[in-house]
Amino acid sequence: MAQVLIHPQETYTPEAANNGYMLEVSGLKKTYAKKQALENVTFALKPGTSFGFLGPNGAGKSTTMKILTGIVKADSGSAKLFGKDMMQEPDAVSKYIGYVPQEITLYEKLSAYDNLEFFGEAYGVRGKELKKRIQEVLVRTGLLERSKDIVSTFSGGMKRRINIAAALLHRPKLLILDEPTVGIDPQSRNHIFEMIRDLNREGVTIIYSTHYMEEVEALCDEVAIMDQGSIKAMGPLGQLLEQYGQKSIYLEVPGLTEPPQDSDVNAYHKEGSGWLLETERSSAVMQRLLRLASQHAWDVKQLEVVRPSLESVFLKVTGTALRD
Amino acid sequence: MKAMIIKELRLIGKDRRSFFFLLLMPILFIVMFGSVFNQSGSGASITLRTVDQDQSTASRALIGQMQGIMDIKQLPADSVNEQLDKIKQGQFTAMLVIPKGFEQSMKQGKPANIKLYQDPASQMETAPIQAILESISTQYRDQKQTGLLMASGETKTQAEAALASPIHIENVSASSDHFNMIDQVVPGMTVMFVFFIMITMARRFFEEKKTGLLSRIRTTRIKPLHYLIGMWFPFVLTVIAQCIILFAFGHFVYGLRLGDVAALSTVILSLSIAGTGIGLGLSFIVPGEGAAMVITQLISMGGAMLGGLWMPSYLLPQSVQTIGHFTPQFWAQHSLQDIIAHGAHFSDIWGSVLILLTFGLAGLAVALLRLPGFLRSAAN
Numbered sequence: 001m002a003q004v005l006i007h008p009q010e011t012y013t014p015e016a017a018n019n020g021y022m023l024e025v026s027g028l029k030k031t032y033a034k035k036q037a038l039e040n041v042t043f044a045l046k047p048g049t050s051f052g053f054l055g056p057n058g059a060g061k062s063t064t065m066k067i068l069t070g071i072v073k074a075d076s077g078s079a080k081l082f083g084k085d086m087m088q089e090p091d092a093v094s095k096y097i098g099y100v101p102q103e104i105t106l107y108e109k110l111s112a113y114d115n116l117e118f119f120g121e122a123y124g125v126r127g128k129e130l131k132k133r134i135q136e137v138l139v140r141t142g143l144l145e146r147s148k149d150i151v152s153t154f155s156g157g158m159k160r161r162i163n164i165a166a167a168l169l170h171r172p173k174l175l176i177l178d179e180p181t182v183g184i185d186p187q188s189r190n191h192i193f194e195m196i197r198d199l200n201r202e203g204v205t206i207i208y209s210t211h212y213m214e215e216v217e218a219l220c221d222e223v224a225i226m227d228q229g230s231i232k233a234m235g236p237l238g239q240l241l242e243q244y245g246q247k248s249i250y251l252e253v254p255g256l257t258e259p260p261q262d263s264d265v266n267a268y269h270k271e272g273s274g275w276l277l278e279t280e281r282s283s284a285v286m287q288r289l290l291r292l293a294s295q296h297a298w299d300v301k302q303l304e305v306v307r308p309s310l311e312s313v314f315l316k317v318t319g320t321a322l323r324d
Numbered sequence: 325m326k327a328m329i330i331k332e333l334r335l336i337g338k339d340r341r342s343f344f345f346l347l348l349m350p351i352l353f354i355v356m357f358g359s360v361f362n363q364s365g366s367g368a369s370i371t372l373r374t375v376d377q378d379q380s381t382a383s384r385a386l387i388g389q390m391q392g393i394m395d396i397k398q399l400p401a402d403s404v405n406e407q408l409d410k411i412k413q414g415q416f417t418a419m420l421v422i423p424k425g426f427e428q429s430m431k432q433g434k435p436a437n438i439k440l441y442q443d444p445a446s447q448m449e450t451a452p453i454q455a456i457l458e459s460i461s462t463q464y465r466d467q468k469q470t471g472l473l474m475a476s477g478e479t480k481t482q483a484e485a486a487l488a489s490p491i492h493i494e495n496v497s498a499s500s501d502h503f504n505m506i507d508q509v510v511p512g513m514t515v516m517f518v519f520f521i522m523i524t525m526a527r528r529f530f531e532e533k534k535t536g537l538l539s540r541i542r543t544t545r546i547k548p549l550h551y552l553i554g555m556w557f558p559f560v561l562t563v564i565a566q567c568i569i570l571f572a573f574g575h576f577v578y579g580l581r582l583g584d585v586a587a588l589s590t591v592i593l594s595l596s597i598a599g600t601g602i603g604l605g606l607s608f609i610v611p612g613e614g615a616a617m618v619i620t621q622l623i624s625m626g627g628a629m630l631g632g633l634w635m636p637s638y639l640l641p642q643s644v645q646t647i648g649h650f651t652p653q654f655w656a657q658h659s660l661q662d663i664i665a666h667g668a669h670f671s672d673i674w675g676s677v678l679i680l681l682t683f684g685l686a687g688l689a690v691a692l693l694r695l696p697g698f699l700r701s702a703a704n
Binding site: 066069070071072091094095097099101102103105106107109110114117118119121122123124 | 326327328330331334335338339535536537539540541542543544545546703
C-alpha cells in the first residue's frame with residue numbers, strides 16, 4: 001500500500017539524510033511468523049519534535065518502537081539517530097534513548113528509589129550524580145514523599161509515573177513512550193501529560209504511541225497514522241486535520257425539524273438538539289446561514305464552525321474508525 | 325553488572341518462598357532427623373518391661389544390672405496376663421518375667437529361670453534385648469565358675485585368667501572417634517536443599533521475561549553476558565550463605581565438627597557453583613515455570629536418594645551406588661563427609677571439587693548457548 005507522506009515544508013526521503021533530522025527511519029520491514037508486522041515504515045524527526053504514533057492495536061506501533069530501542073531486529077531497513085546506525089551501533093545510541101514500555105516494568109517488591117537506582121546504574125549513571133538525578137525525577141513525578149515505599153503498594157497511576165521516571169535518569173535526547181497511560185485515572189494522566197510537555201519544552205524529542213486520539217491532540221505536534229503495519233499519513237497535526245479532517249458547521253435552532261438546504265453542504269447529521277452540516281466551504285455556508293437566520297428570525301442557540309477531529313482523519317485515511 | 329547483582333540480592337532477600345525452601349525446610353529436616361537419630365543412638369533407648377514376681381535380693385540385683393544397659397520399666401507382679409495382651413496387640417515388643425523362686429533356685433545351685441516374652445513379628449527390636457540378657461547370663465556363669473575354681477584352691481586372678489576368652493576384640497574406629505548420624509544429616513540436608521535454588525532461579529528468569537523487564541533491560545547499557553552473570557552471581561552468594569547458616573546450625577545446635585574449614589569452604593563454593601550452574605542451564609531450556617518446578621524436584625529428590633543424602637551410600641544397593649556417582653549430590657556429600665568425619669583436607673577432596681565445578685560449568689555453557697534465543701523470545 002502506498003504511503004501518504006506529508007511534512008510541513010519538505011517531504012522526508014532517505015536521500016535527505018542529515019538535513020537537520022535527529023532521527024531518520026527508512027524502509028523498516030518486519031515479519032512475525034509469516035505475518036507482516038511492519039511494511040516499509042519511513043519517517044524522520046527534527047530535534048524537539050513531539051511525534052505521535054496513532055493507530056489501533058496491532059498497527060505496528062510497538063514493533064516500530066522495539067526496533068528503535070534495539071529489542072527487536074528489523075528484517076530490513078535502517079534507523080539512524082544523530083547519524084549513527086541504531087542497528088549496527090546500538091551501544092553508541094542507547095545513551096540518547098529513554099524507553100517507556102507499554103507494560104509497567106518495575107520490580108514490584110523493591111521501593112521506587114531502589115528501582116530508579118537500578119535503572120539509573122543500568123543506563124550508566126553512578127554515585128552522587130545518580131542520587132541527584134533520582135531526586136530530580138522523583139520531584140518531577142510528584143512521588144518524592146513515597147520514594148522509599150514498595151512499588152506494589154502504589155496505585156496504577158503512580159506506577160506509570162515511576163515507569164516513566166526510570167527512563168529519564170540518563171537524560172535522554174529521545175524519549176519513546178509506548179502507550180504510557182493505559183489504565184490510569186484522569187489525575188495521573190494529566191500529571192503524565194504535564195511531565196511530557198515539560199520534557200518536550202526542555203528539548204527532549206518525544207515519540208508517543210497511543211490509540212487515544214485525544215492524547216495525540218493534547219501532546220503531539222506531528223502525527224503518523226499507522227494501520228496494518230504501515231504509516232498511512234503523517235505530518236503536523238494541523239495540516240493533517242486541514243487535509244483530511246471533515247469540516248462542518250453546527251447549527252442549533254429550537255423547532256428546526258429539517259436542516260436548511262445548501263448546495264455546498266455534503267451531508268447533514270442530527271447531533272444533540274441541532275444539526276451538523278458537513279461542508280468544504282464553511283465560510284460561505286456560515287454567511288448564508290446567518291442570512292437565513294435573520295430572514296426567518298430564528299432563535300439561534302448555537303452556530304459554529306466545528307474543528308475537524310482526528311477521528312475523521314483516521315476514518316478517511318484508513319477507511320475504518322479507530323475504535324472499531 | 326553491579327547494579328544487576330545488587331538488585332537481584334535485594335529481590336532474593338524479599339522472597340519469602342525462597343527463604344522457606346532454602347533455610348526453613350532444611351532446618352526442620354535437620355531437627356527432625358537429628359532428634360530421631362539422637363534418640364536411637366543412645367543405649368537407654370532399648371526399653372524392657374519387667375515383672376518381678378520374686379521380689380528378692382537376687383531379682384533386684386539382676387534388675388539393677390540390666391538397668392545400666394537398658395531402660396527398665398517395672399510392672400506390678402500380677403499384671404503378666406494384661407501385659408501379654410498388650411504384646412499381642414503390638415503395643416510393645418518384649419517383657420521379662422522373673423518368677424517366684426528365682427533367688428531360691430540360685431541359692432540351691434539349680435538353673436534359675438527367667439522368661440522373656442516377645443513379639444515374633446519384631447525380632448529386629450527384640451534381638452538386642454536377647455543379646456543383653458544372654459550377656460548377663462554369661463556373666464552369672466563366669467561368676468559361678470570363678471567361685472568353683474577359687475573353692476578348688478585357685479586365686480581369683482588365676483580363676484579369671486582361666487575363664488578369659490582366647491580372643492579379644494578391640495574396637496578401633498576406621499574413620500574418626502566422633503562420627504554420628506548428624507554427620508550424615510547436616511551435610512545431606514544441606515546438599516539436598518541447595519538444589520532447590522533452581523526453582524527460585526527459573527522463577528526469576530521467567531518473571532523477568534514475562535513482565536517485560538528483560539526487554540527493558542536490553543534497552544539499557546547492560547550487555548547480555550553481564551545480564552546473565554549479574555543474575556547468576558547473587559544465587560551463588562545465596563547458596564554460600566545457605567550452606568554457612570545450615571552448617572553453623574549443625575555446629576552450634578548438634579555439635580557438628582566442621583573439620584578443615586578451608587576445605588569445607590572450597591566444597592561449599594564448588595557446590596554452590598554446581599547447584600546454581602545447573603539451575604541456570606535449566607532456566608534457559610525448560611519451556612515454563614511449571615516444567616522447571618517438576619525438573620528441579622526430580623533433580624533434588626532423585627539426586628538426594630541416589631547420591632546418599634538420605635542414608636549412607638554404602639547402605640544402598642550396588643547398582644544405586646554406581647548410578648549415584650553421576651549425580652553432583654554424591655560428590656558433594658562424599659567430600660563434605662570426608663572433611664567432617666574423616667578429617668580430610670583439600671588434597672583429599674580436590675577430585676570431588678573438580679567434578680562439582682564441571683557440573684556447574686556445564687550448566688553455564690548451556691545457558692550461554694541458549695541466551696540469544698531466550699532474549700529473542702522475551703522480545704515478542
